[in-house]
Amino acid sequence: MKNRSLLFLCLMTFGMALPVGAQSVGEKPAEETVEAPVTTPVEAQSVHPWQSLLDDMTTLDDTEPGHWEEMFDVLCQLEEQPLNINSASREQLEQIPFLNAQQVEDIQAYIYQYGAMKSLGELAMIGSIDYFTRRLLSYFIVAAEPEHKEPLRWSDLQKYGRHEAMLTMRVPFYERRGDKEGYLGDRYAHTLRYRFQYRDRVSAGLIADQEAGEPFFNKHNRQGYDFYSFYINVKRLGPVKQLTVGRYRIASGMGLVLNNDFGYGKLSALNSLGNHGDQIRPHASRFDRDYLQGAAFTVEACKGLDLTAFVSYRGIDATLTSDERGVATILRTGYHRTLTEINKKNNVNELLTGGMVNYRLGGWNFGATATYDAFDLPLLPDRSVSYRKNAPEGKSFFHIGAHYGYTGHRIMFSGETATSDNGGIATVNTVTYQPSWALSLIALQRYYAPRYCSLHANSYSEGSNVQNENGIMAGVKWQPAQQWQLLAYTDYVYFPEPTYMSTRRSSHAWDNLFQAAYHGTRFNASARYRIRYRQRDFSEYNTATKQNEVKGLTYQTVHRWRLTAGYGTATWKSMTQADMTLSQFHGNRFGWMVSETFSATPCRWLHLDTSAGYFHTDDYESRIYTYDTGMLYQYTFSSYDGEGIRYSVMARADISNRLLFIARLQTVNYFDRSVIGSGLQAIDHSSRTDLQLQLRWKF
Numbered sequence: 001m002k003n004r005s006l007l008f009l010c011l012m013t014f015g016m017a018l019p020v021g022a023q024s025v026g027e028k029p030a031e032e033t034v035e036a037p038v039t040t041p042v043e044a045q046s047v048h049p050w051q052s053l054l055d056d057m058t059t060l061d062d063t064e065p066g067h068w069e070e071m072f073d074v075l076c077q078l079e080e081q082p083l084n085i086n087s088a089s090r091e092q093l094e095q096i097p098f099l100n101a102q103q104v105e106d107i108q109a110y111i112y113q114y115g116a117m118k119s120l121g122e123l124a125m126i127g128s129i130d131y132f133t134r135r136l137l138s139y140f141i142v143a144a145e146p147e148h149k150e151p152l153r154w155s156d157l158q159k160y161g162r163h164e165a166m167l168t169m170r171v172p173f174y175e176r177r178g179d180k181e182g183y184l185g186d187r188y189a190h191t192l193r194y195r196f197q198y199r200d201r202v203s204a205g206l207i208a209d210q211e212a213g214e215p216f217f218n219k220h221n222r223q224g225y226d227f228y229s230f231y232i233n234v235k236r237l238g239p240v241k242q243l244t245v246g247r248y249r250i251a252s253g254m255g256l257v258l259n260n261d262f263g264y265g266k267l268s269a270l271n272s273l274g275n276h277g278d279q280i281r282p283h284a285s286r287f288d289r290d291y292l293q294g295a296a297f298t299v300e301a302c303k304g305l306d307l308t309a310f311v312s313y314r315g316i317d318a319t320l321t322s323d324e325r326g327v328a329t330i331l332r333t334g335y336h337r338t339l340t341e342i343n344k345k346n347n348v349n350e351l352l353t354g355g356m357v358n359y360r361l362g363g364w365n366f367g368a369t370a371t372y373d374a375f376d377l378p379l380l381p382d383r384s385v386s387y388r389k390n391a392p393e394g395k396s397f398f399h400i401g402a403h404y405g406y407t408g409h410r411i412m413f414s415g416e417t418a419t420s421d422n423g424g425i426a427t428v429n430t431v432t433y434q435p436s437w438a439l440s441l442i443a444l445q446r447y448y449a450p451r452y453c454s455l456h457a458n459s460y461s462e463g464s465n466v467q468n469e470n471g472i473m474a475g476v477k478w479q480p481a482q483q484w485q486l487l488a489y490t491d492y493v494y495f496p497e498p499t500y501m502s503t504r505r506s507s508h509a510w511d512n513l514f515q516a517a518y519h520g521t522r523f524n525a526s527a528r529y530r531i532r533y534r535q536r537d538f539s540e541y542n543t544a545t546k547q548n549e550v551k552g553l554t555y556q557t558v559h560r561w562r563l564t565a566g567y568g569t570a571t572w573k574s575m576t577q578a579d580m581t582l583s584q585f586h587g588n589r590f591g592w593m594v595s596e597t598f599s600a601t602p603c604r605w606l607h608l609d610t611s612a613g614y615f616h617t618d619d620y621e622s623r624i625y626t627y628d629t630g631m632l633y634q635y636t637f638s639s640y641d642g643e644g645i646r647y648s649v650m651a652r653a654d655i656s657n658r659l660l661f662i663a664r665l666q667t668v669n670y671f672d673r674s675v676i677g678s679g680l681q682a683i684d685h686s687s688r689t690d691l692q693l694q695l696r697w698k699f
Contacts, residue, residue, distance in 0.1 A: 050075070050139040073285050076633045078140040081197060086116040087147040090360075091241070092200065094279065096140060101414065102432065103128050105363065105407045117143040127437035131482045132519060152237060157198050166193040166696040168631055172212065173689040178680030183213035183337045184220045191286050192225070193633070204232045209286035213337035213680075226336050229291065231282035241306065243297040247283040250296060250310060252356045252369040253403030255459035256418040256426045256466055260290045266460070266473070266489060266511065280308070288334030290456075292352060308356040315346030318377075326380030330455075338680070349376045352456065363407045369418075373397040373455060386498040390467065392453045397421060399454050410434050416459075424452030426466055428459055438480065442489075444473040450497045462493040462509055470494045487515045502553055507535035522569065528562040538586065556585035558621075572600040577613075583621040591617025593624040593640060605654045612647040615640040631662055631694045644670040662694040 074097060083092055085107065093104045106128045111117065120143050123134045150156075170189040179187045189212040195205040208225035215221040231246035251261040261281060280298065283291040296310035317331040327348050336342050354371035374396040381391040401418030415429030428446040435441075446460060450468040457466040460473075475489035493509040495502070510533040517526040533555050539548040559582040566575035574597070581591040595613030602608070609629050617623055623641040629650055630636035640646070648666035655661060667689040670676060676683040 050079070050136055073633055074281070075140065077284070081200065082140050082142045083200070084144045084147060085120070085141045086111060086143060086145070088141070091279070095281075096137070098133065098136060100412070100432070101405065101407050102412045102434070103133070116146050119143050128434060130437075130477075130479050130485065132479075132485050132517070135519065149236075152201060152234075157202060161196055161198040161202070163699045164193070164195045164197070164696065165699075166632070166694065167191070168193075168634070168694045169692070170212070171691040171693070173691065174683050174685060174687075176213070176677070176680060177682045177684070178213055178337065182680045184218070184339070184342070185210075185213050185215040185337065187212050193284075195284070201236060202232075202234050203282065205282065205284050206230045207284060207286055209288070211335060211337070214335070215342075220339075220342060221336075227286070227288040227334065229283050229285070231284065233282045239299050239301075241298045241300055242280055243295075244280050244282055245295045247291045247293050248296055248310075249281050249283050249291060251279045251281075252308075253367060253401055253416040253418075254414065254428050256416045256428060256457055257369045257399045257401040257454055258354070258356075258371055258456050259458040260292065260456050261458075266491060266513070280310070289332040304360045306356075306358045308358075310355070311351075311353040313349065313351050315349050317344050318347040319344055320347055320377070321380055326378045327375065328380060328382065330379075347377075350374070365403075365405050365407075367403045368401065369403070370400045371398070371454075371456070373399075386503045387500050390450045390453065390497070392455060397453075397455070401426075418452070418454070420452050420454060422451055422453075424449045424467075426452040426454075426457075438478060440477040442473075442475045442477075444475075446471055462491065462511065463495070463499060468495055468497050468499065470496065483518055483520050485517050485519075487513070487517075489513055501534065501536040503537055504550055505553065507553055509534040522567055524564070524566040524575075526562070526564045528560075530560045532558045536585070554585070556583065558583050568599075571602070572598070574598045577626070579624045579626060581617065581622045581624055585621065589618040589622040591615070591622030591624055591641065593617075593626065595626065595646075597629070607652040607654075609650040609652075610648070612645065614645050616643045617641045628666070629664070631664065631692055632660075632696065640668075642670055643672045644668060658698045660694075660696040662692075664692040666690050666692075 074095060078096065083096075090104060090108060093099060093107060094101075103126075106126045107123075110122075110126050117123075120134070120138055120141065122143070123129050123137065129137070168191045172187050175187065176183070188210075190210050192208040193205070194207075195203065197203050207227075207229040209227045209229075210216055210225050214226040216226075217224050229247045231244060231248060233245075233248075234243045235241065237243065249261040251259040253259075261279065280296045285291075291314075292310065292312035293314040294310065294312040296308065298306055298308040301307050317334070318327045319329040319331060320326065321328050330348075331344060336345050351374045352371060354369065356367060356369045358365065358367035376395075378395045379392055381388050381393060383389045383391065383393070398421040399418060401416055403414070403416035405414030406412065411431065411433050413429070413431040415427065417425070417427040419425050426446075426448045428444070428448075430442060430444040432440060432442045444460060446469065448461070448466050448469045453465070453467055459466050461469055462471060463469055471491060471493035473489055473491040475487070478486045480486065489512070491511040493511075495507045495509070497506060498504060499507060501507070511530070512532070513528070513530040515526065515528040518524065535553040536556050537550045538552060538554045540551050541547075542549045559580075561580040562577065564575060564577045566573060568574065577595045577597075579593045579595075583589040583591075593613055593615035595611060597609065597611040599607065599609045611629060613626070615624055617640070620641045623639045625637060625639050628636040628638055629648070646666065646668045648664060650662065650664035653661045667687060668676075669687040671686070674684070674686050676685065676688055
């Protein structure tokens with residue numbers, strides 16, 4: 001039984017491989033006045049050639065890994081099937097995460113005014129789209145002849161539809177303690193993906209995922225994989241703009257009522273905040289959390305007016321109260337490796353239903369969202385803990401919100417105000433002013449009352465929830481020259497009631513960042529500095545009670561620096577990166593890391609990536625975050641603490657137009673410990689080596 005999973009995957013891999021064989025009205029600018037099409041041949045063969053550009057728009061430690069993988073899934077699909085900018089609707093352009101509402105409006109206005117773009121170089125004529133965004137866009141859009149609207153025919157689906165099957169597997173060269181005793185399954189993790197795509201009109205998919213340690217075709221799980229996700233998505237079917245059946249994600253307004261799709265960090269808010277069109281997207285991720293299950297659709301009632309309705313019913317993991325009459329904690333890990341974890345699987349059922357309305361008139365847009373959320377067991381959190389006294393309690397919840405916005409030539413504002421059935425209020429509002437093509441200014445205000453709570457909210461915040469927060473952010477984005485970009489923001493936050501880090505009283509936080517980036521044809525460089533202040537509890541040891549007692553609040557200050565420099569040609573590229581962290585809280589804790597990445601394309605069908613890095617930190621508080629080159633449809637970033645070295649090598653082989661194979665070997669060696677991790681996850685060794693394999697077949 002221990003080797004059944006590995007044997008099953010080897011057989012499937014073999015079986016899959018067998019079948020392979022403009023600013024003013026007037027005439028369109030002359031073509032010679034437009035810059036050359038944006039291309040980046042240096043990275044043409046890498047797994048995600050747009051990654052370095054996206055990294056300059058994000059901060060890794062702002063959001064959860066699952067949210068980043070959701071965004072990566074969207075971008076990977078767009079990379080595989082780029083949008084035709086000459087035919088793309090507003091809704092399609094809004095699916096591109098890093099575009100804001102003004103940029104979407106300006107793209108459509110340009111095409112309406114001047115006609116179809118002949119090349120992507122014409123993006124340079126749109127003032128709101130800077131050089132960095134144009135380069136990034138080049139991976140996800142094309143400038144082709146406008147597509148004519150055609151009825152959806154079954155014969156076209158059969159003739160022109162495309163299938164894709166993918167197997168991803170992780171083989172660890174170590175054993176965790178749980179692998180020896182505790183976990184009910186093998187130590188191999190693997191994911192199967194199948195997707196059918198007909199242009200951008202019809203898509204269907206099935207994802208099956210198995211985490212390491214989860215049972216696979218045995219008495220504890222006779223269904224095979226631990227997690228399955230399935231969906232069918234149809235667009236532009238008469239008055240129905242979109243219909244999704246199965247598992248899906250949905251976002252409305254600015255996320256105060258409903259947004260279980262990906263979220264953004266603060267730095268990316270300078271680039272994409274305000275792109276708040278209502279969106280439904282199939283859940284094509286391997287993450288077993290936050291998705292909805294049922295059906296959702298959007299219809300165009302009349303020009304400019306969209307109506308959306310959805311319903312979801314699904315089981316969710318939860319820890320029950322001691323008498324099993326209520327839910328103590330909702331779990332989002334998705335792990336089912338032990339009997340304890342399995343017994344918490346789908347312990348409670350959730351019904352979520354609601355609707356959205358969105359109306360556009362010129363540059364104005366207005367909308368509303370309402371949801372009803374019900375559980376078959378009441379939520380009974382432990383409210384005796386100070387920072388949980390406003391946690392949602394009960395069996396049913398109702399939320400309603402209104403969002404609004406305006407997109408003009410120089411100015412854009414957007415916002416949303418919502419309320420929950422307990423009377424809590426939340427509002428977030430942002431205004432962006434672009435005095436010139438090179439300069440953008442943004443200001444954001446939010447107020448999330450302590451009583452406001454929505455289980456499916458996800459918006460701009462310093463804390464982990466849209467609750468108990470009052471703040472204001474100001475930012476600037478300046479492009480002094482075409483290939484230079486400067487970003488900066490400052491964000492001040494007040495928490496009126498206790499939080500996880502300050503359990504006795506209200507507290508404050510202040511976050512500041514400055515970044516400079518240069519992207520040339522061959523040479524790239526960037527520098528980033530971030531300083532965050534946040535009040536948190538400090539304790540002293542009481543010799544009488546022999547316990548640590550909270551005495552008050554003090555500031556923890558965390559400094560983070562990052563420097564990168566890269567150079568490349570058409571066949572190779574090298575990048576050097578240095579990271580440093582200084583955490584000041586009852587003493588100084590310092591950490592640093594230097595890493596080098598080299599990639600080469602020795603021939604058309606083969607691409608190689610190698611990386612190595614040395615890290616040295618005083619403790620976990622001074623940990624280093626860094627992005628790791630990963631497989632297709634996977635966004636991987638890690639945090640490192642202690643002392644050690646990590647190194648990896650990855651090879652991508654485009655065996656044919658239909659068959660792709662990727663292998664990646666990574667090792668982390670620690671110099672300061674003989675045991676990695678703790679509990680059942682502990683590895684009784686100072687090093688950890690993993691092999692990842694991925695096979696994709698298109699047919």
